[in-house]
Amino acid sequence: MHDVAELAGVSIKTVSNVVNGYPHIRPATRARVEDAIAQLGYQVNISARNLRQGRTGMIGLAVPELSLPYFAELADSVIRAAEGAGLTVLIEQTSAVRERELEVLSGQRRHLTDGLIFSPLDLGPEDTDSFAVDFPMVLLGERVFGAPADHVTMNNVEAARAATQHLIDLGRRRIAVIGAHEGESIGSAALRVRGYREALEAAGLPFDPALIGEAGLWHRSTGAEAMHRMLDSGVEVDAVFALNDALALGALHVLHARRVAVPEQIAVIGFDDIDDAAYSSPTLSTVSPGREEIARTAVELLVARIAGGSEALPYQQVVADYSIVVRESTAGVGAAPLVAGLSGSGGA
Amino acid sequence: MHDVAELAGVSIKTVSNVVNGYPHIRPATRARVEDAIAQLGYQVNISARNLRQGRTGMIGLAVPELSLPYFAELADSVIRAAEGAGLTVLIEQTSAVRERELEVLSGQRRHLTDGLIFSPLDLGPEDTDSFAVDFPMVLLGERVFGAPADHVTMNNVEAARAATQHLIDLGRRRIAVIGAHEGESIGSAALRVRGYREALEAAGLPFDPALIGEAGLWHRSTGAEAMHRMLDSGVEVDAVFALNDALALGALHVLHARRVAVPEQIAVIGFDDIDDAAYSSPTLSTVSPGREEIARTAVELLVARIAGGSEALPYQQVVADYSIVVRESTAGVGAAPLVAGLSGSGGA
Numbered sequence: 040m041h042d043v044a045e046l047a048g049v050s051i052k053t054v055s056n057v058v059n060g061y062p063h064i065r066p067a068t069r070a071r072v073e074d075a076i077a078q079l080g081y082q083v084n085i086s087a088r089n090l091r092q093g094r095t096g097m098i099g100l101a102v103p104e105l106s107l108p109y110f111a112e113l114a115d116s117v118i119r120a121a122e123g124a125g126l127t128v129l130i131e132q133t134s135a136v137r138e139r140e141l142e143v144l145s146g147q148r149r150h151l152t153d154g155l156i157f158s159p160l161d162l163g164p165e166d167t168d169s170f171a172v173d174f175p176m177v178l179l180g181e182r183v184f185g186a187p188a189d190h191v192t193m194n195n196v197e198a199a200r201a202a203t204q205h206l207i208d209l210g211r212r213r214i215a216v217i218g219a220h221e222g223e224s225i226g227s228a229a230l231r232v233r234g235y236r237e238a239l240e241a242a243g244l245p246f247d248p249a250l251i252g253e254a255g256l257w258h259r260s261t262g263a264e265a266m267h268r269m270l271d272s273g274v275e276v277d278a279v280f281a282l283n284d285a286l287a288l289g290a291l292h293v294l295h296a297r298r299v300a301v302p303e304q305i306a307v308i309g310f311d312d313i314d315d316a317a318y319s320s321p322t323l324s325t326v327s328p329g330r331e332e333i334a335r336t337a338v339e340l341l342v343a344r345i346a347g348g349s350e351a352l353p354y355q356q357v358v359a360d361y362s363i364v365v366r367e368s369t370a371g372v373g374a375a376p377l378v379a380g381l382s383g384s385g386g387a
Numbered sequence: 388m389h390d391v392a393e394l395a396g397v398s399i400k401t402v403s404n405v406v407n408g409y410p411h412i413r414p415a416t417r418a419r420v421e422d423a424i425a426q427l428g429y430q431v432n433i434s435a436r437n438l439r440q441g442r443t444g445m446i447g448l449a450v451p452e453l454s455l456p457y458f459a460e461l462a463d464s465v466i467r468a469a470e471g472a473g474l475t476v477l478i479e480q481t482s483a484v485r486e487r488e489l490e491v492l493s494g495q496r497r498h499l500t501d502g503l504i505f506s507p508l509d510l511g512p513e514d515t516d517s518f519a520v521d522f523p524m525v526l527l528g529e530r531v532f533g534a535p536a537d538h539v540t541m542n543n544v545e546a547a548r549a550a551t552q553h554l555i556d557l558g559r560r561r562i563a564v565i566g567a568h569e570g571e572s573i574g575s576a577a578l579r580v581r582g583y584r585e586a587l588e589a590a591g592l593p594f595d596p597a598l599i600g601e602a603g604l605w606h607r608s609t610g611a612e613a614m615h616r617m618l619d620s621g622v623e624v625d626a627v628f629a630l631n632d633a634l635a636l637g638a639l640h641v642l643h644a645r646r647v648a649v650p651e652q653i654a655v656i657g658f659d660d661i662d663d664a665a666y667s668s669p670t671l672s673t674v675s676p677g678r679e680e681i682a683r684t685a686v687e688l689l690v691a692r693i694a695g696g697s698e699a700l701p702y703q704q705v706v707a708d709y710s711i712v713v714r715e716s717t718a719g720v721g722a723a724p725l726v727a728g729l730s731g732s733g734g735a
Binding site: 127151292315317 | 454456459460462463466475476477478479482499606607636639662663665666667
């Protein structure tokens with residue numbers, strides 16, 4: 040380690056920080072240290088280090104449902120980010136069941152791992168106290184804000200406004216939403232509908248409740264059902280903002296089956312940029328919510344929290360950048376894939 | 388428990404077997420016991436039972452890649468099956484890396500769980516010795532046969548033959564394969580290509596190596612690339628058997644982009660019946676390999692193995708039933724979804 044520090048021209052502490060995966064190291068410094076490590080063939084004995092520090096070398100990841108492509112791809116991204124820090128990820132599925140989400144927080148299983156990345160889907164603001172846990176934890180998602188934990192989230196309102204604005208820019212005026220959750224004031228659905236309404240308002244377009252399509256879980260099947268109901272209602276529609284890609288793919292399926300031309304008659308945009316969005320027919324325009332960045336940041340924050348003890352650092356909230364990915368379902372066949380409207384606000 | 392046995396008219400041992408999730412209980416008996424349990428409000432205290440028996444109440448599931456929809460959906464099915472037995476599932480991703488697959492078997496993490504369901508993708512027949520572990524384990528997949536462990540698999544050769552036969556029945560004669568792994572003699576690719584060749588041979592059709600499209604990992608992207616190469620080669624093709632659905636969806640994407648009519652010019656069938664197959668445009672004909680049955684059987688075998696100790700029972704090999712699901716990509720638009728050719732061979 041001394042040799043690495045000398046060769047890289049940094050302190051031993053810096054080498055240690057890089058090796059232990061601390062965030063907030065300047066990329067150039069990190070690169071110098073990593074080069075020196077590679078040149079000298081320096082190897083961290085992860086198992087020995089864990090043993091010495093009373094750690095397991097494992098972190099937990101609790102997500103609602105792996106059959107939702109967004110969470111399967113998020114898990115994959117977290118696993119890859121954790122690998123870089125020498126950590127194995129154990130994944131738990133909560134099925135968005137309240138009891139199981141509380142179990143994840145109860146700590147009964149937490150001695151197995153050094154820390155937890157947790158994306159709740161049923162717990163809400165009234166459960167903030169339950170999030171005061173005595174182990175390192177990073178929260179994901181839009182259900183709980185202000186909990187005593189690091190939190191990585193996406194800019195739902197602004198991204199939804201940008202997605203809606205993209206449809207308005209194409210001249211669409213009768214923009215339906217698919218995937219709303221009536222009566223909910225928190226969570227992704229509420230935030231994305233808020234962004235949609237803000238975009239309408241900014242463009243001077245009226246808000247029409249008949250254009251709001253409800254859906255329960257955000258699957259292809261529920262998206263298909265909501266699209267059918269919307270078309271059957273006879274309401275005039277020239278665009279659809281589906282609150283996630285699975286819903287959008289279900290809607291595309293119905294539009295295809297009912298011989299509605301996409302995007303000529305109805306343009307469609309989703310949210311998530313799952314792998315499938317680039318391969319559907321037509322390919323799906325969508326919001327890329329920065330999944331890789333969310334996963335990487337969550338792992339970095341958790342690693343710092345594990346290293347620093349649970350009270351050492353102030354809690355951070357990081358908002359990932361998003362972008363609008365324009366594909367055939369809004370721009371038409373033959374359109375080159377285009378990433379537009381890059382925006383977002385990082386920081387604590 | 389005594390009351391339950393009396394009400395159900397069975398022995399206490401039978402109640403215990405049902406409660407502990409043993410397989411091989413007659414469905415009618417299981418239903419009677421479950422009814423009695425419901426009537427009497429009998430509750431198993433799972434945590435107390437686990438503690439008494441020195442168990443954790445958790446099982447491990449190790450799969451190659453969660454971003455492959457088949458494995459994400461398999462994980463979901465295993466989790467739901469395990470729930471019924473009061474077990475929590477901890478999932479590990481091996482990324483099909485040999486070292487990580489050996490780590491899964493090494494037992495270093497195995498004290499965390501009562502047993503393991505393991506789907507290897509890199510280890511092979513030469514590693515049979517590594518599978519002789521001292522904890523309860525059930526193997527999935529087509530890489531390793533004859534290992535000292537329970538094994539649940541699908542009937543790859545027969546199912547692939549049926550998929551190919553479906554294309555032949557439609558009058559197709561120039562059937563391409565997408566997803567082959569040249570030089571491999573084991574694993575899903577080799578077995579499915581064998582089934583394809585058997586179907587050609589049975590129909591008196593020649594085998595043409597120019598119709599075999601290679602692909603590395605079975606993703607949409609690799610399927611798209613293989614389809615491009617096949618079309619660019621100028622070889623005559625009137626049907627595609629993609630060795631999994633992700634490859635098939637990538638191929639459909641390319642056929643759509645290149646204005647090739649599916650199924651009129653080229654019919655396409657996949658393998659796996661992932662959720663997406665029912666929602667693509669056109670919807671995808673495919674082989675349903677009995678994923679739910681595989682998951683349920685794997686959990687049942689593992690539960691029995693945990694209960695019985697690792698040497699109590701002879702090792703079992705179970706082959707799940709499969710079926711051919713006919714959708715638009717072979718039958719054309721307007722075709723009603725049809726499940727045909729139900730077959731398979733269960734048993735030890």
